[in-house]
Amino acid sequence: xxEQSIQMxxxxxxKEKPDSDQLEFGKIFTDHMFIMDYSDEKGxxxxxxxxxxxxxxxxxxxxxxxxxxxxxGLKAYLTSEGxxxxxxxxxxxxxxxxxxxxxxxxxxxxxxxxxxxxxxxxVEKDWIPRAEGTSLYIRPFIISTxxxxxxxxSSHYQFIVILSPVGAYYKEGxxxxxxxxxxxxxxxxxxxxxxxxxxxxxxxxxxxxxxxxDQGFAQVLWLxxxxxxxxxxxxxxxxxxxxxxxxxxxxxxxSILEGVTxxxxxxxxxxxxxxxVERKISMEELAxxxxxxxxxxxxxxxxxxVISPIGQLTWNDEDFVINHGKTGKIAKRLYDTLTxxxxxxxxDPFDWIVEVEEVEQLVR
Amino acid sequence: xxEQSIQMxxxxxxKEKPDSDQLEFGKIFTDHMFIMDYSDEKGxxxxxxxxxxxxxxxxxxxxxxxxxxxxxGLKAYLTSEGxxxxxxxxxxxxxxxxxxxxxxxxxxxxxxxxxxxxxxxxVEKDWIPRAEGTSLYIRPFIISTxxxxxxxxSSHYQFIVILSPVGAYYKEGxxxxxxxxxxxxxxxxxxxxxxxxxxxxxxxxxxxxxxxxDQGFAQVLWLxxxxxxxxxxxxxxxxxxxxxxxxxxxxxxxSILEGVTxxxxxxxxxxxxxxxVERKISMEELAxxxxxxxxxxxxxxxxxxVISPIGQLTWNDEDFVINHGKTGKIAKRLYDTLTxxxxxxxxDPFDWIVEVEEVEQLVR
Ligand SMILES: Cc1ncc(COP(=O)(O)O)c(C=O)c1O
Ligand SMILES: Cc1ncc(COP(=O)(O)O)c(C=O)c1O
Numbered sequence: 001x002x003e004q005s006i007q008m009x010x011x012x013x014x015k016e017k018p019d020s021d022q023l024e025f026g027k028i029f030t031d032h033m034f035i036m037d038y039s040d041e042k043g044x045x046x047x048x049x050x051x052x053x054x055x056x057x058x059x060x061x062x063x064x065x066x067x068x069x070x071x072x073g074l075k076a077y078l079t080s081e082g083x084x085x086x087x088x089x090x091x092x093x094x095x096x097x098x099x100x101x102x103x104x105x106x107x108x109x110x111x112x113x114x115x116x117x118x119x120x121x122x123v124e125k126d127w128i129p130r131a132e133g134t135s136l137y138i139r140p141f142i143i144s145t146x147x148x149x150x151x152x153x154s155s156h157y158q159f160i161v162i163l164s165p166v167g168a169y170y171k172e173g174x175x176x177x178x179x180x181x182x183x184x185x186x187x188x189x190x191x192x193x194x195x196x197x198x199x200x201x202x203x204x205x206x207x208x209x210x211x212x213x214d215q216g217f218a219q220v221l222w223l224x225x226x227x228x229x230x231x232x233x234x235x236x237x238x239x240x241x242x243x244x245x246x247x248x249x250x251x252x253x254x255s256i257l258e259g260v261t262x263x264x265x266x267x268x269x270x271x272x273x274x275x276x277v278e279r280k281i282s283m284e285e286l287a288x289x290x291x292x293x294x295x296x297x298x299x300x301x302x303x304x305x306v307i308s309p310i311g312q313l314t315w316n317d318e319d320f321v322i323n324h325g326k327t328g329k330i331a332k333r334l335y336d337t338l339t340x341x342x343x344x345x346x347x348d349p350f351d352w353i354v355e356v357e358e359v360e361q362l363v364r
Numbered sequence: 365x366x367e368q369s370i371q372m373x374x375x376x377x378x379k380e381k382p383d384s385d386q387l388e389f390g391k392i393f394t395d396h397m398f399i400m401d402y403s404d405e406k407g408x409x410x411x412x413x414x415x416x417x418x419x420x421x422x423x424x425x426x427x428x429x430x431x432x433x434x435x436x437g438l439k440a441y442l443t444s445e446g447x448x449x450x451x452x453x454x455x456x457x458x459x460x461x462x463x464x465x466x467x468x469x470x471x472x473x474x475x476x477x478x479x480x481x482x483x484x485x486x487v488e489k490d491w492i493p494r495a496e497g498t499s500l501y502i503r504p505f506i507i508s509t510x511x512x513x514x515x516x517x518s519s520h521y522q523f524i525v526i527l528s529p530v531g532a533y534y535k536e537g538x539x540x541x542x543x544x545x546x547x548x549x550x551x552x553x554x555x556x557x558x559x560x561x562x563x564x565x566x567x568x569x570x571x572x573x574x575x576x577x578d579q580g581f582a583q584v585l586w587l588x589x590x591x592x593x594x595x596x597x598x599x600x601x602x603x604x605x606x607x608x609x610x611x612x613x614x615x616x617x618x619s620i621l622e623g624v625t626x627x628x629x630x631x632x633x634x635x636x637x638x639x640x641v642e643r644k645i646s647m648e649e650l651a652x653x654x655x656x657x658x659x660x661x662x663x664x665x666x667x668x669x670v671i672s673p674i675g676q677l678t679w680n681d682e683d684f685v686i687n688h689g690k691t692g693k694i695a696k697r698l699y700d701t702l703t704x705x706x707x708x709x710x711x712d713p714f715d716w717i718v719e720v721e722e723v724e725q726l727v728r
Binding site: 025026027029033052054055056057058059060063064065066067068069071102103104137139141143147148149150151152153160162164184185186189190191192193198199200201202203204205206207209210225226228235236 | 429550568571600
């Protein structure tokens with residue numbers, strides 16, 4: 001890939017910024033976006049930061065028909081000292097390229113893409129909300145744009161980054177949720193696209209979610225697609241259990257998405273000398289641990305919530321109430337530490353933070 | 365759903381029509397398209413036939429992120445008497461609604477959608493190519509358009525129909541292909557979306573196809589996602605084998621797409637008193653039949669090719685040459701009969717043809 005520069009085309013007027021306390025997730029977008037085009041002839045080219053505006057795509061553009069797309073999700077955090085921080089963004093760029101590979105999308109230059117994200121965030125720095133727990137959500141995504149109805153990899157793509165100021169996930173402090181174990185629908189299977197962050201995985205997950213939402217469940221716990229026996233993920237998070245003093249998370253098996261938060265949780269637990277093991281874990285094992293009182297904690301881990309404690313797990317007609325329905329100690333400590341690092345309140349022993357520096361200089 | 369009318373907004377100038385002999389698949393589109401909007405408040409509304417032009421969608425439109433989409437594919441055929449014929453289009457509308465259900469997309473009014481397709485085809489009648497084996501491909505599709513980054517069913521959709529004049533699938537007569545049995549990647553699994561015609565299924569299939577294309581294979585044969593033992597489909601077609609005088613096709617099991625062509629093949633074979641059975645069929649059984657000389661024919665069945673004979677099947681390092689690599693008798697008879705019915709050259713014993721009638725009257 002050649003050296004590229006980013007063309008800047010900034011708006012003359014800016015939109016009004018929303019109130020930091022009123023923010024929801026993913027409904028408001030900033031003034032600008034980053035776009036870069038791909039064609040088989042030119043490779044990735046024409047990188048630019050331009051006003052946020054509708055995309056114009058031919059009705060036959062492949063994205064509308066054959067779902068060839070990938071995306072990422074990360075956040076920019078404002079520290080009390082006014083620094084802008086990203087959390088392990090290089091991991092998102094690596095995963096984007098792994099997703100690209102699975103979906104037959106040409107790889108991006110990870111360093112350049114990260115540079116583009118930094119530059120866009122720098123341009124939109126004033127959009128980063130200040131209230132406790134808020135952040136600027138960053139959504140890089142790639143869509144197939146060739147106007148062609150053949151089932152084949154597209155010859156044209158767009159890599160786009162949009163930004164959305166988002167509210168605190170927990171308005172009233174970290175809070176456990178009720179989860180239903182999903183026995184019918186499957187998120188992913190070995191040989192499928194579970195390891196990739198591609199639209200189809202999320203489209204196919206909606207039905208299960210819809211089925212349990214009425215019954216007061218926040219999300220479903222996904223089992224493996226082959227035997228419907230082993231635990232994979234919870235909603236769109238990775239999942240952890242503390243059983244008899246040891247933390248267990250499903251091993252990466254080809255159908256589980258490798259979360260950045262998951263990786264960070266594992267690293268922190270090791271750092272703290274808390275036993276942590278990645279292995280297969282079945283619902284039967286969990287039921288047994290619940291029965292004999294050794295199921296001590298359960299929680300999801302992902303960028304949006306950071307840590308999401310599970311207070312109750314329902315499997316068929318059995319309810320497992322976990323840690324009396326309260327947030328567990330490990331979950332709380334992980335949440336405090338991870339958010340502490342992200343917002344610059346805690347030291348960063350693993351050099352996870354990437355600062356968006358020298359804002360003025362980047363802009364032009 | 366309320367009675368709706370279709371607003372007509374026709375172009376004043378028309379594009380030049382391509383040469384009937386030079387047509388490829390899905391690269392050229394006609395002058396107009398049909399669009400209808402959905403919102404949670406209004407339901408499906410604002411049905412219109414308008415000039416074919418780019419769609420304008422917010423970069424956060426859900427289709428770009430979470431792949432919530434469905435589509436259909438059928439054709440309009442011109443008979444030698446100048447009649448315009450559709451082949452079992454009500455089946456496509458029924459399947460579209462089954463796909464909608466799986467993808468949490470609100471159902472369409474099947475009769476109204478079919479009426480819209482007829483009207484659009486009537487408007488674009490002059491685009492139906494005349495050369496042998498050509499047709500006007502019809503692509504209805506639904507995309508999620510809400511500008512929102514949450515993983516949830518969209519509150520807004522567009523149902524769109526576009527038309528593309530397509531060349532003959534077989535330029536030099538029906539012709540067998542080489543197929544590789546896919547042991548690593550999986551198209552669909554029970555509990556997933558294999559029964560639905562949704563973009564994600566096709567995105568996830570690209571990789572396997574790419575891996576074998578170099579080696580001269582036209583497509584892959586998909587095995588079931590659970591045991592990787594049982595045959596499901598071939599490329600994006602259903603598959604049939606003739607073993608020892610009996611035709612066998614994989615039974616619909618929840619992960620196989622229910623093809624209109626598949627259903628028509630089964631009906632015709634029964635009509636002809638050719639033994640046909642829908643059941644599980646394993647690669648091992650097929651290998652055995654190949655070895656003992658009872659594997660007499662193999663072919664795919666789908667709208668694009670109608671019937672696609674399989675001349676060679678490669679499983680691991682074993683090549684099964686089927687019917688000496690030639691088109692089998694059953695495949696040929698099915699192909700001739702189905703295309704004969706579609707182009708109005710043969711009688712239509714099952715009333716499969718729906719004529720696009722009274723063109724003038726429909727237009728206004
Ligand atoms: C299916 C799925 N699993 C896990 C995760 C957690 O990944 P991360 O920690 O990188 O946000 C996500 C969200 O990004 C996801 O969509
Ligand atoms: C996966 C898949 N299977 C089977 C078929 C055949 O279906 P039909 O005969 O309705 O075209 C298609 C194509 O439409 C398909 O995409």
